[in-house]
Amino acid sequence: MKLTSFIKIATLSVILIFLISGTVYCQDHNEHKTAETHSKDTHKSSKDDAFDITSMIMHHISDSHEFHVYGKNEDHFPKALTVPLPIILWTKNGLVTFMSSEFHHNDDGTQIIEKKGLKFAKFHNKIYQVDNGVISLDEKHHPTNSKPLDFSITKNVFVLFLSVLLLLLGFGAAGRSYKKTGISAPKGIAKFLEPLVLFIRDEIAIPNIGEKHYRKYIPLLLTIFFFVWLNNIFGLIPFFPFAANVSGNIAFTLTLAVIVFIVVNLSGNKNYWKHIFWMPGVPVPMKIFLAPIEVIGMIVKPVSLMIRLFANITAGHIIVLSLIGLIFVLKTVWVAPVSVAFTLFISVIEILVTAIQAYIFTMLTSLYIGAAIEEEH
Amino acid sequence: MTGIAALGAGLAAIGAGIGIGKIGGSAMDAIARQPEMQSKIQSSAIILAALVEAVALFAVVVSFLYKA
Numbered sequence: 145m146k147l148t149s150f151i152k153i154a155t156l157s158v159i160l161i162f163l164i165s166g167t168v169y170c171q172d173h174n175e176h177k178t179a180e181t182h183s184k185d186t187h188k189s190s191k192d193d194a195f196d197i198t199s200m201i202m203h204h205i206s207d208s209h210e211f212h213v214y215g216k217n218e219d220h221f222p223k224a225l226t227v228p229l230p231i232i233l234w235t236k237n238g239l240v241t242f243m244s245s246e247f248h249h250n251d252d253g254t255q256i257i258e259k260k261g262l263k264f265a266k267f268h269n270k271i272y273q274v275d276n277g278v279i280s281l282d283e284k285h286h287p288t289n290s291k292p293l294d295f296s297i298t299k300n301v302f303v304l305f306l307s308v309l310l311l312l313l314g315f316g317a318a319g320r321s322y323k324k325t326g327i328s329a330p331k332g333i334a335k336f337l338e339p340l341v342l343f344i345r346d347e348i349a350i351p352n353i354g355e356k357h358y359r360k361y362i363p364l365l366l367t368i369f370f371f372v373w374l375n376n377i378f379g380l381i382p383f384f385p386f387a388a389n390v391s392g393n394i395a396f397t398l399t400l401a402v403i404v405f406i407v408v409n410l411s412g413n414k415n416y417w418k419h420i421f422w423m424p425g426v427p428v429p430m431k432i433f434l435a436p437i438e439v440i441g442m443i444v445k446p447v448s449l450m451i452r453l454f455a456n457i458t459a460g461h462i463i464v465l466s467l468i469g470l471i472f473v474l475k476t477v478w479v480a481p482v483s484v485a486f487t488l489f490i491s492v493i494e495i496l497v498t499a500i501q502a503y504i505f506t507m508l509t510s511l512y513i514g515a516a517i518e519e520e521h
Numbered sequence: 522m523t524g525i526a527a528l529g530a531g532l533a534a535i536g537a538g539i540g541i542g543k544i545g546g547s548a549m550d551a552i553a554r555q556p557e558m559q560s561k562i563q564s565s566a567i568i569l570a571a572l573v574e575a576v577a578l579f580a581v582v583v584s585f586l587y588k589a
C-alpha cells in the first residue's frame with residue numbers, strides 16, 4: 145500500500161519535472177530570439193550577446209519598481225504581463241507621484257518623464273533627476289545625477305505591506321475566535337497558530353528569558369518570528385503578488401536588527417552594563433582592556449543577526465537562479481531536467497531554511513534579551 | 522582576481538563543512554546513547570548548524586562585496 149503510493153508520487157514528480165522543463169525550453173527559445181533581435185538592434189559586440197548569468201541573478205534578487213509576471217518587455221497583455229507600482233518622490237518642487245508604467249520598462253535612463261517642471265529617468269531600478277535630459281556616467285559607470293528622495297511602493301514594500309496585512313488579518317481572526325469561545329479548544333485559524341505561539345513561548349521565551357520576565361517580550365518575539373517566516377516564504381513563491389526578496393534585503397534585516405539592539409540595551413539591567421564596562425572578577429588592567437571588546441560585542445550581536453538572515457535567504461535564491469541559469473549558460477535543453485530536479489531539491493531545503501532562520505532569529509533575540517536581564521549570581 | 526574571491530568562499534565552505542560534520546556526528550552519537558533525548562538534541566544541533574553555516578555565508582557576502 146505504502147509502496148504503491150510512493151511510486152505514484154515518484155511518477156507524478158517525474159512528469160512534473162519534465163513539464164516544467166518544457167516551459168523552460170520555451171523560455172530558452174524566446175531568450176534566443178531576443179538575443180538575436182537585440183544584436184541586430186544595437187550592434188553590440190558578440191561578447192555582450194552571451195547570456196550574463198551574474199546580471200540575471202542580481203536583477204532577480206534586487207528590488208524593482210514593477211512586478212514582471214511573464215513575457216517580454218516589448219509585448220502587451222495577454223502575451224506579457226507586468227504590474228506597475230506607484231512611484232512616490234520627494235523633490236525640491238514637492239511631492240511627485242506617477243505609475244512606474246510611464247517608464248515603459250525602460251531601465252537605461254533614456255525614457256524621460258516630466259512632472260512639476262522636473263525631469264526624471266530610471267537607470268538600473270533607481271530614479272534619477274535629469275535636468276539636461278541625459279544620465280551622465282562617471283568612469284566606473286555610476287550615474288552622477290542627483291537622486292530625489294524615493295518613497296516609492298516598490299516590489300519589496302508592496303510585499304511587506306501584504307505580509308503585514310495578512311498577519312493582522314490572521315492574528316485578528318484568531319484573537320476574535322478566542323474572545324468568542326473563551327479558554328477552550330481553538331477554532332479556525334487559531335487552531336493553526338496556537339501550537340506555533342505556544343512553541344515560541346515554551347521552547348524559546350521561557351528557557352532563555354526566564355519565567356519572571358518573559359511575558360513582556362512575547363509580543364516582540366512572536367512578531368519577529370511570524371514576520372520573518374512569512375516574508376521568507378513569500379520570497380520562495382515565484383509569482384505575483386509575492387516573488388519579492390524581502391528578507392534577503394539587507395535594509396529589512398537591518399531594521400529588525402536595530403529593533404533588537406534597542407530592545408536588548410533598553411532592557412539591560414545594572415548587571416549587564418557592569419559586565420560591559422567594568423567586568424567583575426578580573427584585575428583592573430584587564431577590566432580596561434575588556435571594556436572596548438565588550439562594546440564591540442554589543443554591536444556585533446545585532447550585526448550578525450542582520451547578516452545571517454540576509455545571507456541565508458539571498459544565498460538560497462542565488463542557488464536556485466544559478467541552477468536555472470545553467471540551462472542558458474550551457475545552451476542545451478538536455479540540462480533542463482537535471483537543473484529543474486536540483487532546483488526542486490534546493491527549494492524543498494529552502495522551505496526548511498525559511499522556518500529555521502525565523503526560529504534562529506527569534507531564538508538569538510531571546511538569548512540576548514535573557515543575557516541582558518540576567519540577575520547577579 | 523575574482524578567482525581569489527571564489528577561492529575564499531570555497532575555503533569558508535570547507536570550514537563550515539567540517540563544523541557541520543562534527544555537529545552532526547556528535548548529535549548522532551548522543552542520540553544513539555540517549556534516544557529519549559532525540560528531539561532536544563536535534564533542535565540544538567539545528568541551531569548550531571545554522572550558526573556555523575552563517576559564518577560560511579559571511580564569506581559569501583564578503584566575496585560579493587569584493588565583486589561590487
